[in-house]
Amino acid sequence: MVREAEATSAVWPRWTWDDTNRWYPALLAAGVRIERAYDLRLAHRILRQSALAAWPAPEEEPPGPWDGMPPASLADDAARDEPATLFAALGPVEMVPEPDPVSELQVHSAAVAGSSAAGRLRLLLAAESAGALAAVEMYRAGLPWRADVHDAVLTEILGPRPRAGERPARLEDLADRIRDALDAAPDLNPDSPGDLLKAMDLAGVGARNLRKWELERLDHPVIEPLLEYKSLYRLLTANGWAWLDEWVRDGRFRSEYVVGGVVTGRWASSGGGALQLPKNVRRAVVADPGWTFVVADAAQLEPRVLAGMAADEAMAAAGRGADGRGVDMYAGIVASGVVATRELAKVGMLGAMYGGTTGSSGQVLPRLAKAFPRSLAFVDEAAQAGERGEVVTTHLGRSSPPPGATWQEVQAGAYQDDAGDSDTARARSYTRSWGRFTRNFVVQGTAAEWAMCWTASIRRRLWALGQAPDVPDGRVPEPFAARAHLVLFLHDEVVIHTPAAMAEAVADEVRAAAAEAGRLLFGDFPVQFPLSIAVADCYAEAK
DNA sequence: ATTAAAAGCCAC
DNA sequence: AAACGTGGCTTTTAAT
Numbered sequence: 001m002v003r004e005a006e007a008t009s010a011v012w013p014r015w016t017w018d019d020t021n022r023w024y025p026a027l028l029a030a031g032v033r034i035e036r037a038y039d040l041r042l043a044h045r046i047l048r049q050s051a052l053a054a055w056p057a058p059e060e061e062p063p064g065p066w067d068g069m070p071p072a073s074l075a076d077d078a079a080r081d082e083p084a085t086l087f088a089a090l091g092p093v094e095m096v097p098e099p100d101p102v103s104e105l106q107v108h109s110a111a112v113a114g115s116s117a118a119g120r121l122r123l124l125l126a127a128e129s130a131g132a133l134a135a136v137e138m139y140r141a142g143l144p145w146r147a148d149v150h151d152a153v154l155t156e157i158l159g160p161r162p163r164a165g166e167r168p169a170r171l172e173d174l175a176d177r178i179r180d181a182l183d184a185a186p187d188l189n190p191d192s193p194g195d196l197l198k199a200m201d202l203a204g205v206g207a208r209n210l211r212k213w214e215l216e217r218l219d220h221p222v223i224e225p226l227l228e229y230k231s232l233y234r235l236l237t238a239n240g241w242a243w244l245d246e247w248v249r250d251g252r253f254r255s256e257y258v259v260g261g262v263v264t265g266r267w268a269s270s271g272g273g274a275l276q277l278p279k280n281v282r283r284a285v286v287a288d289p290g291w292t293f294v295v296a297d298a299a300q301l302e303p304r305v306l307a308g309m310a311a312d313e314a315m316a317a318a319g320r321g322a323d324g325r326g327v328d329m330y331a332g333i334v335a336s337g338v339v340a341t342r343e344l345a346k347v348g349m350l351g352a353m354y355g356g357t358t359g360s361s362g363q364v365l366p367r368l369a370k371a372f373p374r375s376l377a378f379v380d381e382a383a384q385a386g387e388r389g390e391v392v393t394t395h396l397g398r399s400s401p402p403p404g405a406t407w408q409e410v411q412a413g414a415y416q417d418d419a420g421d422s423d424t425a426r427a428r429s430y431t432r433s434w435g436r437f438t439r440n441f442v443v444q445g446t447a448a449e450w451a452m453c454w455t456a457s458i459r460r461r462l463w464a465l466g467q468a469p470d471v472p473d474g475r476v477p478e479p480f481a482a483r484a485h486l487v488l489f490l491h492d493e494v495v496i497h498t499p500a501a502m503a504e505a506v507a508d509e510v511r512a513a514a515a516e517a518g519r520l521l522f523g524d525f526p527v528q529f530p531l532s533i534a535v536a537d538c539y540a541e542a543k
Numbered sequence: 544a545t546t547a548a549a550a551g552c553c554a555c
Numbered sequence: 556a557a558a559c560g561t562g563g564c565t566t567t568t569a570a571t
Contacts, residue, residue, distance in 0.1 A: 193550070193567065211551070213558070234552060237565055262561055266555085273563055276554040301555095347556055356559040440560040444555095491555045491561090547570075555561080 003032045012036050018101055020132035020259075021072040028140050031478040033463065039129040040104050041069050042260055046128065047111045052121060052397040054114025056107065065099040074139045074256050075271060117397055123520060124396035124449060128260060130456035134486055135257035135267070137459065141480055142252025143274070143285060143487045144497060150244050150284035157280070158232055161241050168236060174229040181222035190229055238273070239281045247272040251288075251475060257489065264445040265398045265452075266491060275490060285488075285495075285539035290472035292500040294484075295542035296510045296533045297493035298454070300329040303349045303375075304529055305447045308522040309395050310378035314371060316527040326530025338371040339364050352379055353443045355436030379439050386438025387431045394445035395521055403434050446521070450529070451492055453520045457513035458494060459486060465509065468499035488539075495539060503535045 005013050012035040017023045020039045027034065044066040047053040055061070112121045155161065159169030167175065179188050184199040193210055200207050205220045212230065215223050247253055253272060261268030269275045277285075287293050298304075300319065307315035318336055321327030330345040339345050344360060348368050351361030352375075369376040382392045386400070389407070393399045407430055413419060414427030467482040474481065476497070484498035484506045498506045514529045534542035 191566075209550080211558090230552085234565090238553070238563095264561060266561065268562060270563085273553075276552090276563060278553060343556075351556095351559070354559045356557080358559075359557050361556065361559080436560065444561060493555080545571085547568100549568080550566090552565095553563085 002027060002034070003030070006032065006035060014038050016040065016101065016105055018099055019069070019072050020129070020136055021074055024133060024136040025074060025140065028137065028479065033137075033479045034133055035460070035463075036126075037129045037133055038105075038125070039132045039259075040099075040101055040108070041066065041071065042128045042132060043108055043125045044069075044104065045260065046124060046398055047108055047121070049399050049401065050121065050397045051391055051393045051399045052115050052117045053111040055111045061107070066104060069099070071258065074136065075254075115397075120396045123453070124398065127396075127449065127452040127456050128265075130459065131267070131452045132259045134455050134459045134489070135259050137480075138486050138489065139254055139256055140477060141485050141487055141497065142254045143495070144287055144291075144475075145248045145251060145253040146284050146286045147244055147248050147251070149286060150248070150281060151241070153281060153283055154235070154240060154244075158236055158240070168232075171229065171232050171236065174225045174232065177225035178222055178229060181220070181225060190226070191233070235278070235280065238276075239278060243272065253285075262448075263401060264441050265394065265448040266444065267448075267489065274488070279540070282540040283538060287497060287500075287537045288473045288475050290500055291476075291497055292503050292535055292537050293487075293539060293542060294496040294498055294503055294506045294510060294533065294535055295493070295539065296496075296507070296514075296531045297490075298451070298514065299326070299530050299532055300349075301450065301492040301529070302353055302443050302447045303329055304527055305395075305450055305521075306353065306375050306378065306443050307372075308518070308525055308527040309442065309446055310374045311525060312372055312374035312378075313526075315375050316525065318372075319530075320526065320528055326528040333368075333371070336371070338367055352376055353440060355383060355432075355439050379443065382442045383435035383439035386441075387435040389434075390438075392438040392442050394442055394449060396446070396449045398445050398449070400438055400441045400445075406430075407434060447492065450517050450521055451489075453517035454513050454529075455486070455489060455494060457516045458496070458510055461509040461513055462486070462496065462498075462506065465502060465505055468502055471499045495542075507533050507535065 002015070014036040015034055016038040017040065019041045020037060024034065047055055048067065112118050115121055151161070158171060162168050175190050178190050179186060182188070182199045182203040184203070188195060188199055190196050197207070197210065200222065203222065205218060205222060207215060207218060212227065215227055247255065253274070255272040255274035256270045257274070258268040258270055303315065304319055306312070307319065318332035319326060319329035321332065330342045330349070333339060333345040334342055339348060344364050347361045348364035350356065352365060352368060356362065385392050389403050389411070391399045391402055410427050410430045414424045416423070462484045465484060471482045476485070482499065484496055484502050486494060487497045488495035494510070496506055496510070510533065511531060514531050518527065518529045536542040
């Protein structure tokens with residue numbers, strides 16, 4: 001039925017369901033790809049929280065089955081049924097009504113229709129739902145992963161794979177050098193922070209902790225082998241052979257994306273750490289024979305998004321360049337004489353968006369504030385709202401959570417009659433910290449919205465490109481077997497696995513999608529979103 | 544014995 | 556440049 005409707009409708013249906021993760025995998029497995037969907041679970045979370053939505057008051061609409069509903073797991077079909085069994089075993093629980101999708105959709109429609117920003121909310125909900133489709137599709141396709149290349153990388157850096165419970169040769173050598181430099185016992189275990197710190201103290205190294213940037217400042221023979229050890233140890237434990245065994249099957253790495261999993265609306269991932277693949281293992285990401293990758297990332301996405309939200313003509317112009325095409329925004333800031341170097345422009349803008357006040361970032365802030373008063377005022381207002389305990393909202397309408405109970409208690413504590421200096425200092429610190437959060441929330445959250453619109457547009461355009469005439473290998477599953485498809489999404493970057501002959505066409509669509517996302521969020525406002533795009537058979541070569 | 548927290552580093 | 560935003564994940568160590 002779904003296949004039929006998708007194939008024959010003049011206008012694509014918007015399939016509405018409780019959870020994309022629950023329904024879409026089976027459709028894909030049957031070779032059916034969906035153009036449009038509406039994910040009630042995701043939409044509920046946005047609307048319930050949004051300051052822009054006309055959501056019913058809590059007394060009319062008490063928390064129900066849609067609140068806190070977790071997404072179905074893509075990895076484990078059986079796990080879906082377990083929570084209910086578990087609750088039953090624990091004894092009587094509060095009765096919650098069964099979720100009714102039809103009445104829930106009606107509540108959503110009213111909440112959007114009654115909003116003064118209905119268009120933006122509709123866009124946000126559509127983009128979030130399209131993101132959910134893309135996330136399930138990426139899980140199905142998987143990220144092409146050459147286990148043999150990964151193993152070669154590990155062997156090159158760590159030495160051959162050791163027997164279980166043993167250190168690789170390179171790590172064992174470094175452990176010996178660390179013990180020598182500290183004049184420590186031969187059984188000192190560098191993996192034990194407590195023992196190591198004690199031995200370092202005895203040797204007079206003078207380290208307060210084992211953080212990399214802390215160690216880098218010290219001058220002692222142990223520092224060099226220790227930093228090297230930590231670096232290799234990290235590779236071994238986070239992305240070593242055990243990771244390979246657990247997460248790579250049949251030439252694909254599959255990690256679940258958790259759409260809206262971050263408070264700002266960014267995606268999170270679950271299993272294998274897809275959003276933190278270190279640079280050195282990206283060599284294992286190799287396209288299938290006859291296929292290649294198109295790797296695209298949005299240049300200086302967050303400051304551009306800020307320029308759009310704040311309607312800051314000057315900042316938008318700094319990212320536009322003389323011929324009207326996008327240029328490096330930090331270079332543009334230097335060219336307009338605001339600061340001396342690109343590095344200063346970058347740390348200054350990051351500081352403005354993250355709430356940094358110290359060092360060179362803090363020093364250039366006044367100059368940026370003078371050159372781009374609208375953008376700087378915009379993030380400052382978001383910070384001040386947060387410090388007052390208020391909620392802030394992204395461009396399309398995702399609102400920040402209100403500060404929690406601890407925050408309230410700490411603030412109240414500072415106003416007690418017997419409040420001491422430490423109470424007020426603590427309250428001030430909490431206040432500032434929440435202000436940094438809301439300051440960043442509006443920018444990071446709106447950047448996530450741009451990225452979802454971009455991704456949604458990309459997946460639609462890739463499908464419209466159709467099938468490649470002949471594709472040599474059969475390792476890509478249906479319905480993508482002969483089609484360009486998304487395989488990785490990293491906040492402001494996408495990787496597309498495509499039949500090699502289509503790569504240029506794909507790159508054009510990805511650029512067009514970025515322009516479309518900019519228009520969807522900011523209309524005619526002249527902020528541009530240039531991409532850096534590379535076509536390469538290996539992800540590591542695409543930078 | 545199991546769970547939670549802390550420390551640390553990776554990504555954006 | 557400095558240690559300021561959002562996370563996931565692994566290991567060690569402390570707590571229950």
